[in-house]
Amino acid sequence: MALKLKKGTSKHSAYDLRDPNSQVIERHTLAVIVDNEAGVLARVIGLFSGRGYNIESLTVAEIDHEGRTSRITIVTTGTPAVIEQIKAQLGRIVPVHDVHDLTVEGPSVERELALFKVAGEGDKRLEALRLADVFRARVVDSSLTSFIFELTGSPEKVDAFAELMRPLGLKELARTGVAALSRGEPLASAGRL
Structure with missing residues (x-):
């Protein structure tokens, strides 16, 4: 019986099954939790446009009115190294609380x-x-x-x-x-x- 391994990682795996040196273009869905304040979306989009990253889909909505947080869902493509670079750079933007790669964190x-x-x-x-x-x-x-x-x-x-x-x-x-x-x-x- 063949093993059914999915590319990427999951919260149940201690191993990153992706080859970081691969030149294969992958599609990833990122969930980014940010402060709901003026200019945050422009900063996130600026990161993508300034470095030539592509956005296939973008949705933004407030998720916690009292906590003033919003969720930005971004679908992007790139090599595994580019995706890791995008996640690291998003995480460094000050109003960003959390970055999750739904593609590798398990089923979504x-x-x-x-x-x-x-x-x-x-x-x-x-x-x-x-x-x-x-x-x-x-x-x-x-x-x-x-x-x-x-x-x-x-x-x-x-x-x-x-x-x-x-x-x-x-x-x-x-x-x-x-x-x-x-x-x-x-x-x-x-x-x-």
Whole structure:
């Protein structure tokens, strides 16, 4: 029977299974707990833009009104060495309380909300409705010539639905970005209320 080892580490492992010298580009989801004050997001984004790091997704929201803390969820890509450098540099920014790499700290759940405007008539309109039902997308607005669908799911599910809607008349797409939480035990100071 083959071992099913996932890349990265987990809180149950004493070993870092990633090769820090690897040149393979990896996708990582980072949860950054920060003070909710003016300029913090600009400093975090400045770190990425100043060093040429890419951000695939970014969401920010206050998580503790009384404690005045916010959670920034960033999806980024890079080699293992670049990801480690990003985490270390984020941790040095003064208003940052905690940086968690959800990709390597164990299983996590990622979800995204998207709105799709699909225009079409006749068979294309019926096919769009049928596919929306399969993907559990809700119709939140309808006219004689178009629909607006709301879909919540993994980024891969949103991508798949968009690809199927393109030939059926996809006109506009709005995405919220990834929101993510680790599964199981809460991460230390990762925004517990």
